[in-house]
Each structure stands twice: as C-alpha cells, then as structure tokens.
Amino acid sequence: MSETIFALSSGAPPAGIGVVRVSGPMAGAALQALAGRLPTPRMASLALLTDPRDGAPLDRALLLWLPGPRTVTGEDMAELHCHGGRAVIAAVEAALGAMPQLRRATAGEFTRRAFAHGRMDLNEVEGLADLLAAETQQQRRAALAMMEGHFSQRIDGWRMRLLDLSAMAEAALDFSDEDDVPDADIEARIGQGVTALAQDVGALLSAPSAERLRDGIRVVLAGPPNAGKSTLLNRLVGREAAIVSDIAGTTRDRIEVPAAIGGTAFLFTDTAGLRDETGDAIEAIGIDRARAAMEAADIILWLGDPVEAPREDALLIAAQSDVALFSLDRPGLHLSARTGEGMEALVAMLLDRAGTLLPGEGDYALHARQRDGVRALHEHLLAAGAARDLLVLAEELRLGRRAIDALTGQAGTEDMLDRLFSGFCIGK
Ligand SMILES: Nc1nc2c(ncn2[C@@H]2O[C@H](COP(=O)(O)OP(=O)(O)OP(=O)(O)O)[C@@H](O)[C@H]2O)c(=O)[nH]1
Numbered sequence: 001m002s003e004t005i006f007a008l009s010s011g012a013p014p015a016g017i018g019v020v021r022v023s024g025p026m027a028g029a030a031l032q033a034l035a036g037r038l039p040t041p042r043m044a045s046l047a048l049l050t051d052p053r054d055g056a057p058l059d060r061a062l063l064l065w066l067p068g069p070r071t072v073t074g075e076d077m078a079e080l081h082c083h084g085g086r087a088v089i090a091a092v093e094a095a096l097g098a099m100p101q102l103r104r105a106t107a108g109e110f111t112r113r114a115f116a117h118g119r120m121d122l123n124e125v126e127g128l129a130d131l132l133a134a135e136t137q138q139q140r141r142a143a144l145a146m147m148e149g150h151f152s153q154r155i156d157g158w159r160m161r162l163l164d165l166s167a168m169a170e171a172a173l174d175f176s177d178e179d180d181v182p183d184a185d186i187e188a189r190i191g192q193g194v195t196a197l198a199q200d201v202g203a204l205l206s207a208p209s210a211e212r213l214r215d216g217i218r219v220v221l222a223g224p225p226n227a228g229k230s231t232l233l234n235r236l237v238g239r240e241a242a243i244v245s246d247i248a249g250t251t252r253d254r255i256e257v258p259a260a261i262g263g264t265a266f267l268f269t270d271t272a273g274l275r276d277e278t279g280d281a282i283e284a285i286g287i288d289r290a291r292a293a294m295e296a297a298d299i300i301l302w303l304g305d306p307v308e309a310p311r312e313d314a315l316l317i318a319a320q321s322d323v324a325l326f327s328l329d330r331p332g333l334h335l336s337a338r339t340g341e342g343m344e345a346l347v348a349m350l351l352d353r354a355g356t357l358l359p360g361e362g363d364y365a366l367h368a369r370q371r372d373g374v375r376a377l378h379e380h381l382l383a384a385g386a387a388r389d390l391l392v393l394a395e396e397l398r399l400g401r402r403a404i405d406a407l408t409g410q411a412g413t414e415d416m417l418d419r420l421f422s423g424f425c426i427g428k
C-alpha cells in the first residue's frame with residue numbers, strides 16, 4: 001500500500017469546484033511539486049499550481065495539506081480545490097499522473113484504505129455507502145447514524161463484555177484443572193453475564209431493515225376484481241401506472257411502483273383481483289402472484305369484504321365511497337380514489353405503519369449481512385448460556401468473538417470486501 005493514489009472526488013466536471021484528493025506517502029511531495037511549497041497542516045491556503053514538468057501554470061487552487069495518520073484514509077493526504085472545469089481537472093490529473101509513484105485511484109480505494117488502516121470498520125463503510133446512495137431524508141439519517149459508528153460502538157461494548165466473560169471462563173477452567181472445589185460463584189456470574197449479553201444482542205434482531213429502508217415499505221393493494229385497486233394505486237403514486245377499466249380482471253400481473261411519500265420510500269404493488277373461478281389461465285397465474293405478494297407485504301390494503309381479509313393486520317379500505325350503491329356502515333376507511341375522500345387519512349395511516357418498521361430519529365437500520373452476524377452471535381450466546389460444561393461454554397464464547405470479528409470486518413473475506421468497495425465511485 002505504498003502507492004500514492006489520486007482522484008477527482010467531487011462530481012463530474014464542469015462544476016464550480018473540483019476537489020482532487022491525493023492519499024499516500026507521496027502526497028506531500030506531490031503538493032510541494034505542484035504548489036512550490038507545503039502549506040501549514042490543516043490550514044487552507046491559495047496557490048498557483050504549476051506543472052512540474054515545464055513550469056506552466058495549471059490553475060489557482062485552494063490547498064489542504066493533511067499529514068497522516070489522523071486523516072480519513074489514515075495516510076498523508078492532500079486536497080486540491082480547483083476550478084471545476086473539464087480542462088482544469090484534466091491538466092491537474094495529468095500533472096499528478098506524470099509524477100513517479102502516483103496513480104489514479106480505483107473505485108472506493110480511499111475508503112478501502114480508511115478501512116485497512118482501522119479508520120472505519122465495515123459497518124461504518126456500509127453506512128457511508130448508504131449515505132452516498134440516500135434519496136430520502138429517512139435513509140440519510142439512518143445511514144449517518146451507521147457511518148458515525150453508533151452500531152459499531154454497540155458491537156465494541158459487546159466485545160468487551162465477551163472478553164471479560166471468556167477470561168472468567170478460562171479462570172474457572174484453570175481452577176477445575178487443579179481439582180479444586182469448583183467455584184460456584186464464578187460460574188453463576190458467568191451465567192448471568194452471558195444471559196444479560198444475549199438479551200442485549202437479541203434486542204437488535206428486530207432492528208429495522210436497511211433493505212426495507214432503501215427499497216421502500218412494501219404496500220400491496222389487494223381485493224376482488226373491480227374493487228378499485230388500480231385506481232387507488234394510480235392516485236397514491238400520482239400517475240397512471242396501472243390500467244383502469246370497468247372490466248373485472250383488468251389487472252393480471254403485479255405492478256410495482258416505487259414512490260416517496262412524506263420522506264418515506266414505499267413500494268406499492270397492484271395485484272390481480274382475487275376470485276375463485278376464472279376461465280382465464282393468465283388471470284389465474286396473476287391471482288397466484290397476488291397471493292405471493294400479500295405474503296411478502298409489510299402492509300396490505302384490503303379492498304374486499306372485511307371477513308375475507310388475508311391478514312389480521314390488513315388495513316381495511318371501504319373503496320368507492322362516492323358510489324351510493326355502497327352502504328355507509330361498511331367497516332374500514334371510507335375512501336374514494338375518484339373524489340379523494342379519505343386519501344389524507346390513508347396516507348397518515350401508511351406513514352404511521354411505516355414508522356413502526358423504520359428506524360426512528362438517530363437510529364440505524366441493519367443490512368442482511370449485519371442481521372446475520374447479530375443472529376450468529378446471539379445463537380452462540382444462547383448456546384453458551386445453555387452449556388452445562390465450562391469447556392463447551394468457553395468454546396461458544398470463542399465462536400461468539402469470531403462472529404463479532406466477522407461483523408466488524410476484522411475477519412472479512414477478501415471477495416466480500418472487493419464487492420463492497422467496488423460499489424463506491426472513484427474518488428471515494
Ligand atoms: N365512482 C368511483 N368509481 C371508481 C372508484 N375507483 C375505481 N372506480 C371504477 O371502478 C372500476 C374498476 O376500477 P379498477 O381500478 O380497474 O379496479 P381493480 O380493482 O383494479 O380491478 P381489477 O384489476 O379488474 O381487479 C373502474 O371503472 C373505475 O373507474 C371510485 O373511487 N369511485
């Protein structure tokens with residue numbers, strides 16, 4: 001890792017400013033070569049950059065000299081805040097590229113170095129990736145909490161407690177080696193510690209899901225044909241995403257439409273109207289798909305007879321409330337996709353339900369990888385708690401420590417890391 005890397009870290013030119021970052025042992029020398037001097041560390045200063053090859057002026061830029069290891073990558077770093085024109089950036093990059101031991105960074109390479117130097121753990125890296133991808137304010141807040149290390153600190157606390165418990169278990173094992181009276185007190189304390197830790201870890205098993213936060217809360221509209229599902233979908237997402245007609249069986253396939261409402265990402269799914277008898281083979285497949293969609297749903301909007309609701313927690317919608325045909329004492333939310341009656345109440349209900357599935361203010365959400373890690377740790381703690389033999393208990397605690405190392409990336413496999421970092425843009 002002795003190579004020095006550089007890349008444009010701000011957006012694609014042309015832009016007001018283009019920030020070129022340099023990281024590695026030659027960062028200071030590169031800055032010196034371009035600006036003719038090394039600025040005071042961590043103080044912004046203006047300089048005319050010249051091409052070291054021929055002395056020709058390149059741009060007037062704001063410079064930052066950030067000696068390591070207290071930098072984002074853990075290495076010496078330089079930042080050149082240039083004018084963000086295409087030719088300016090190209091010229092500065094060409095001058096850097098001509099210097100010995102300097103090369104362009106690959107995607108995510110700055111972050112990878114930060115990780116390698118222990119400046120970020122795997123969870124903070126994932127938080128950063130999510131922050132860069134965040135489109136809703138909720139996604140941004142949860143990603144920031146993850147990047148800021150709120151989850152990592154929690155894991156660190158677990159690690160300390162686990163180490164203490166392991167040390168106690170080893171000590172107790174030493175005692176029993178000496179054929180002494182087994183120390184019932186120490187074993188009881190280990191047992192209590194393991195149980196308490198298992199409880200803390202287990203509490204995170206129900207943490208909000210980052211995938212859900214990213215892809216949207218899955219809302220499925222379901223009910224009999226002609227109930228008005230497609231009309232309601234179109235109204236919710238604000239465009240004619242699904243075909244509406246007075247022919248029963250209009251919708252056959254699932255129609256998925258992502259939409260952000262009130263800063264929350266939703267994924268709405270319109271489905272084929274449910275009926276027992278259909279002579280249409282395609283419609284029958286559609287009905288199967290509708291049932292599968294309902295099973296995977298976070299929220300079901302049920303536009304059918306309440307007694308036939310597919311799940312107890314389905315939101316009952318008394319649709320087409322503007323039509324006199326329907327009696328007023330129908331249970332459920334009276335709603336007309338035509339007049340808009342009840343729409344506000346429906347949106348409020350959706351946001352309310354979504355709120356219970358998503359991270360609260362300042363909370364993070366967990367990816368499948370993280371959830372799997374927490375689950376593995378939890379299982380080892382449960383096994384340790386159930387162990388009747390100190391040797392087995394100590395072994396389960398050791399496996400628990402391994403699970404923690406996998407969670408933080410200390411025991412990560414290279415290809416998993418490759419995949420993660422290559423998802424970043426160049427310059428990050
Ligand atoms: N008056 C009134 N008519 C509605 C309302 N919602 C839907 N309709 C009408 O009801 C008929 C069926 O609407 P769709 O949205 O196609 O119903 P669907 O549940 O998607 O039907 P399938 O896809 O066939 O299962 C259409 O003629 C709509 O115009 C409403 O709120 N008020």
Ligand SMILES: [K+]
Nearest residue numbers: 226245247250
């Ligand atoms: K219809």
Ligand SMILES: [Mg+2]
Nearest residue numbers: 229230250251
């Ligand atoms: Mg439809």
